[in-house]
Amino acid sequence: MAGAVLPVQGAVNAELRKDIHEPVTTAMISFIVAxxxxxxxxxxxxxxxxxxxxxxxxxARCPGGAGSAAPAPRRMSPRPSRSSRRSAPPPPWR
Structure with a gap:
């Protein structure tokens, strides 16, 4: 239902803007009506x-319990081993 109202609201705002000629007043009226x-x-x-x-x-399974103000624990990825951090071999065109 809410998705169907959006195009109607745009059309109403455009017509209101034509009649009033003041964009701020048009926005205020639209805001108040909404x-x-x-x-x-x-x-x-x-x-x-x-x-x-x-x-x-x-x-129930949330970290810290439901409604808790405690932040969820930060999940850290494991640090890569030294062997996996080695640089790749140079490209063959060098």
Whole structure:
């Protein structure tokens, strides 16, 4: 649904820009209308209890535990051995 609204919003903004002739005012009106629309949708979702609850089931295996402020451990690749760091032989045309 949200993807279908984007082209409509662009067309409405273009028409609004033609009528108002002020890009900043057009942007402000668009922002205010979008904010009010999002607030209304959120209130409807909250009223119908269709918002997802907080769940840590998906993060049971997360480093530091679910919701932990601890950063995930940094995975370091093993340091290559000296033999694998040798330079490649020179090309044959030298």
């Amino acid at each position: 904010t009010i629309t999002i607030a209304v949708v959120l209130l409807v979702l909250l009223a119908t209890r269709r918002t997802p609850g907080r769940s840590s089931a998906g993060c």
